């Protein structure tokens with residue numbers, strides 16, 4: 591396992607749910623964390639327990655200018671980016687003929703285009719640091735289901751984007767991983783009692799980014815053990 595002290599990580603969707611748990615886990619490992627989301631008050635609340643480790647930056651990842659600013663601010667403050675965790679995501683579930691065009695577009699904008707923007711603007715810095723991109727996809731990124739037409743399309747897109755990036759960045763020693771969780775106990779949607787705890791998922795994500803430099807976990811699927 592690598593010692594991640596001195597590393598700088600950006601985590602999107604950090605205001606609640608899984609993103610918040612990832613920020614906490616990284617901060618406990620003494621990683622310098624940039625926590626990004628739109629809800630700045632929630633981000634500030636998160637930093638109160640880790641004032642030296644976590645810095646909040648308001649960012650709507652659907653806006654390329656705000657994403658550029660996120661990367662620029664991180665570089666200005668810390669001079670490096672080692673880890674990019676694309677976690678922000680939304681889900682709107684309905685049969686295709688009932689799904690609004692607005693909801694379909696929003697899922698592609700947040701889940702897929704937002705991931706594209708953060709990767710695009712941080713790649714020059716990740717090449718310098720020989721860093722790591724970890725994209726949070728979903729089981730819905732490898733298996734489609736009824737009423738998931740828009741969400742699955744956006745997450746399958748994340749898988750394709752990540753696969754292409756992995757090939758583009760391999761020669762630069764930049765790792766690209768996809769993480770595909772099943773149901774997690776967050777505000778994302780309804781879940782059963784056996785769903786994964788965000789902290790369990792965050793621990794696995796930590797293991798992936800802390801793996802030895804010569805090891806890459808391309809794709810990890812994590813499901814709750816359904817009784």
Ligand SMILES: NC(=O)c1ccc[n+]([C@@H]2O[C@H](COP(=O)([O-])OP(=O)(O)OC[C@H]3O[C@@H](n4cnc5c(N)ncnc54)[C@H](OP(=O)(O)O)[C@@H]3O)[C@@H](O)[C@H]2O)c1
Pocket residue numbers: 602603604605606607608609626627628629630632649650651652676677678679680681700726727728729770771772773774775776777778779781
């Ligand atoms: N929960 C599950 O069962 C589950 C299962 C598989 C995969 N996932 C994936 O796991 C990731 C995290 O989900 P979660 O369960 O933690 O969901 P969540 O509790 O609803 O949190 C979603 C996060 O995304 C952020 N976000 C949404 N739109 C954004 C935008 N335009 N710009 C920046 N940030 C934005 C939200 O922050 P603001 O609203 O403050 O911007 C929030 O921090 C998502 O990619 C989701 O698809 C979740």
